[in-house]
Amino acid sequence: MLRNLRKLLVLLVIFTGGMGHANDLPVPSGPVLLEVTGGIAVTNADGRARFDREMLAGLDWREIETFTSFTDGPQRFAGPTLSSLLAAVGAQGQMMAARAINDYFVEIPLAHANAHDVLLAMEMNGRTMRLRDKGPIWVVYPLSEEEAERQPFDTEMIWQLNRIEILP
Amino acid sequence: MLRPSSRFVRTLVAIFMVACLVLLLLVLRANLARQQEQVAYQMSSLSWKLSETLFEAQRLEQTFLAFETGRAGRQDLIQATELFWSRVEVLRASELKNLGTLSAITDDLLDYLENNEHSIYEANFLSMDKARNLRARIEELGGELRAQWISDMLGDRKTIQTTAASGLEQTRSRYEFMILSCIILLSVYMVAELFGAQRAHARESALHQAARSASEAKSAFLANVSHEIRTPLNGVMGMAQVLSDSDLQPDQAQMVQVILTSGETLLATINDVLDLSKIEAGQMVLEERPFDPMARLRQCIDLHKARAQEKTLTLTVEQNPDVPQWVVGDALRFSQVINNLISNAIKFTETGGVHLRVSRESVEDRCTIQVAVLDTGIGIPPAVHQEIFKPFSQADVSTTRLHGGTGLGLGISRDICRLTGGDLTVQSVLGQGSEFLAEFRFAHCRELPHSTDPPPQSAAESTDAERSILIVDDSATNRLVIRRFLNQPGINLVEADSGARALELIRHTRPDLILMDVQMPEMDGLEATRRLRQIEAVGSVRRIPVIAVTANVMDHQVQEYLSQGMDDVIGKPIKKAEILDVIRRYGDTDPQETRNKPA
Numbered sequence: 001m002l003r004n005l006r007k008l009l010v011l012l013v014i015f016t017g018g019m020g021h022a023n024d025l026p027v028p029s030g031p032v033l034l035e036v037t038g039g040i041a042v043t044n045a046d047g048r049a050r051f052d053r054e055m056l057a058g059l060d061w062r063e064i065e066t067f068t069s070f071t072d073g074p075q076r077f078a079g080p081t082l083s084s085l086l087a088a089v090g091a092q093g094q095m096m097a098a099r100a101i102n103d104y105f106v107e108i109p110l111a112h113a114n115a116h117d118v119l120l121a122m123e124m125n126g127r128t129m130r131l132r133d134k135g136p137i138w139v140v141y142p143l144s145e146e147e148a149e150r151q152p153f154d155t156e157m158i159w160q161l162n163r164i165e166i167l168p
Numbered sequence: 169m170l171r172p173s174s175r176f177v178r179t180l181v182a183i184f185m186v187a188c189l190v191l192l193l194l195v196l197r198a199n200l201a202r203q204q205e206q207v208a209y210q211m212s213s214l215s216w217k218l219s220e221t222l223f224e225a226q227r228l229e230q231t232f233l234a235f236e237t238g239r240a241g242r243q244d245l246i247q248a249t250e251l252f253w254s255r256v257e258v259l260r261a262s263e264l265k266n267l268g269t270l271s272a273i274t275d276d277l278l279d280y281l282e283n284n285e286h287s288i289y290e291a292n293f294l295s296m297d298k299a300r301n302l303r304a305r306i307e308e309l310g311g312e313l314r315a316q317w318i319s320d321m322l323g324d325r326k327t328i329q330t331t332a333a334s335g336l337e338q339t340r341s342r343y344e345f346m347i348l349s350c351i352i353l354l355s356v357y358m359v360a361e362l363f364g365a366q367r368a369h370a371r372e373s374a375l376h377q378a379a380r381s382a383s384e385a386k387s388a389f390l391a392n393v394s395h396e397i398r399t400p401l402n403g404v405m406g407m408a409q410v411l412s413d414s415d416l417q418p419d420q421a422q423m424v425q426v427i428l429t430s431g432e433t434l435l436a437t438i439n440d441v442l443d444l445s446k447i448e449a450g451q452m453v454l455e456e457r458p459f460d461p462m463a464r465l466r467q468c469i470d471l472h473k474a475r476a477q478e479k480t481l482t483l484t485v486e487q488n489p490d491v492p493q494w495v496v497g498d499a500l501r502f503s504q505v506i507n508n509l510i511s512n513a514i515k516f517t518e519t520g521g522v523h524l525r526v527s528r529e530s531v532e533d534r535c536t537i538q539v540a541v542l543d544t545g546i547g548i549p550p551a552v553h554q555e556i557f558k559p560f561s562q563a564d565v566s567t568t569r570l571h572g573g574t575g576l577g578l579g580i581s582r583d584i585c586r587l588t589g590g591d592l593t594v595q596s597v598l599g600q601g602s603e604f605l606a607e608f609r610f611a612h613c614r615e616l617p618h619s620t621d622p623p624p625q626s627a628a629e630s631t632d633a634e635r636s637i638l639i640v641d642d643s644a645t646n647r648l649v650i651r652r653f654l655n656q657p658g659i660n661l662v663e664a665d666s667g668a669r670a671l672e673l674i675r676h677t678r679p680d681l682i683l684m685d686v687q688m689p690e691m692d693g694l695e696a697t698r699r700l701r702q703i704e705a706v707g708s709v710r711r712i713p714v715i716a717v718t719a720n721v722m723d724h725q726v727q728e729y730l731s732q733g734m735d736d737v738i739g740k741p742i743k744k745a746e747i748l749d750v751i752r753r754y755g756d757t758d759p760q761e762t763r764n765k766p767a
Binding site: 003070071072101102130131132133134151154159160 | 209213224227243247250251253254257258261
């Protein structure tokens with residue numbers, strides 16, 4: 001039932017995609033992994049910007065090796081940079097409210113995107129991240145081993161991310 | 169010098185270590201504060217992880233229930249399981265893995281998930297029964313987890329805290345080690361300093377002791393030397409005096425005068441040297457007795473009148489009306505200073521004269537007498553104004569031969585003035601003259617109408633009846649000297665050459681006065697006097713005045729003679745006037761006669 005509803009929604013989005021403001025952003029074809037709302041200039045579904053895996057892969061995709069306070073030893077992550085996402089939606093604001101599938105949420109300053117090269121990790125050590133692996137999207141701050149020990153961004157490194165709201 | 173600088177360095181090092189210690193303590197404190205924050209964070213983080221896990225377990229149970237009642241689909245179940253699974257993974261990766269009890273349950277949970285992954289995710293069909301079983305198991309495991317957490321958290325928080333803080337110990341122990349080493353180093357340093365100080369103190373004590381015994385040896389030596397010089401000098405002066413009294417041809421008289429003058433200078437030198445050593449040892453004690461300062465001053469002037477006349481110099485005195493009649497102090501030392509100043513003034517003046525000006529100032533309670541001695545002499549260049557007070561110096565070395573003198577006088581005079589609380593200062597212009605200002609502070613002044621200070625009379629005025637005087641001395645020369653001095657009508661002399669002989673003679677002849685030498689072999693003068701006093705006490709006979717005649721005239725010695733029963737002391741070398749004066753004073757045979765101070 002839910003699945004049918006979703007298919008309908010996708011069709012609607014495709015048809016109504018031309019209306020509204022965003023022309024640069026295509027409509028997602030696969031399951032929506034991330035929805036961005038709030039102070040954005042580019043949308044693809046009445047005031048929101050929705051992304052599927054393919055669209056996210058089309059942004060500035062990077063591969064990094066880093067340490068985190070949640071993992072042991074160096075890990076490899078791959079995903080689009082937060083900056084490229086913000087640029088793709090034309091984000092205008094100071095903060096963003098990031099929400100996870102289980103309703104955990106945290107406010108992150110937009111400045112962090114560039115200041116700390118924040119990555120929206122979607123692959124870990126070559127494998128696509130499942131929910132139980134903290135996927136589909138984990139907000140990763142690249143850190144050295146010593147930095148990771150001090151646990152500076154534990155609250156900001158939200159996993160199972162699915163919603164972003166750009167705040168003024 | 170090496171020692172002060174090494175101490176300086178050590179002090180710097182100690183201060184540096186203290187600074188390091190303070191710094192380390194501050195850093196440790198900051199570290200500790202940070203660690204406390206971290207531990208608190210870890211604790212709350214653990215609690216958070218656990219509570220999230222329990223929360224997701226609850227949600228999974230609800231989703232199972234919804235699935236069983238048809239309100240939720242397979243996908244919802246899968247998502248709920250995934251979310252729960254991720255929380256269990258996070259829990260497993262946390263510090264709780266060190267806690268045996270909780271990590272066992274976590275493992276159980278993971279086993280459950282892995283075992284049933286296929287059924288939940290992949291199997292084509294999930295039956296209600298299966299779902300119910302799965303739900304029951306989750307409820308069970310969730311309950312266990314919660315129960316264990318409660319027991320661990322509330323029952324044994326220490327273990328949880330240690331687990332939370334497990335990573336933080338290292339840095340702290342490093343700092344603690346550094347602080348401990350600093351403290352140990354500082355303690356070692358302090359102990360070393362203490363030991364060093366102790367040793368230094370011991371060394372100082374030893375040095376002090378050595379200095380004191382050296383000083384005592386010096387005093388003893390000086391006393392000996394003084395005695396050894398005075399005794400033969402007594403012979404020289406005595407005979408010279410006797411000789412000068414006899415019939416002499418003019419050139420002979422002149423020669424004898426030279427002998428006398430030289431002898432007097434020698435005596436003066438010895439006295440000066442003894443005074444100086446006494447002052448240096450801090451042993452000069454000033455008497456406090458009433459005397460008439462102006463009378464003393466005039467006596468001093470009289471002494472120098474002849475010499476001034478010889479050089480055709482005037483010698484005058486001017487007295488302010490407020491100068492008191494009586495002061496309480498040391499008359500002898502007062503005269504000594506005045507004599508010294510007048511003598512110097514005359515010595516260094518060729519034309520003009522010497523003028524004394526006496527005035528008084530009352531400073532607080534004390535009575536200050538100022539005596540200014542002005543001369544129109546050769547003057548003293550300003551550069552040497554301080555030098556002249558030093559021992560054995562004169563303003564111009566070449567004048568030593570011309571003017572003579574020991575060169576000790578001014579130093580001693582200034583010391584005496586300063587001992588009273590005053591000072592001796594000089595103002596002078598080269599070629600025009602000098603003014604020496606002596607300031608004496610006396611305990612107090614009195615205005616008494618009556619004089620109790622007996623003026624020294626010339627011995628020739630004695631008009632007593634015949635008296636018998638016993639002379640006790642082991643040296644024939646000394647006895648001869650006294651015999652010559654006392655060779656006049658009215659005096660009958662008896663001689664004894666030892667203490668024993670003297671006691672014998674006393675029993676038989678009962679003299680009116682005894683002149684007793686102190687230093688004698690076998691029984692000395694003191695012993696003889698003691699025995700005499702015993703005999704007198706036992707027999708209740710009249711007390712015979714005993715005058716000690718000795719070269720040992722240091723204060724403590726004089727006190728000893730007086731305490732042993734002697735009535736007075738005459739110092740050798742004996743002066744004729746002195747001995748005649750003593751004889752006149754003890755002319756009364758009244759045993760109640762009070763003792764005067766030694767002449």
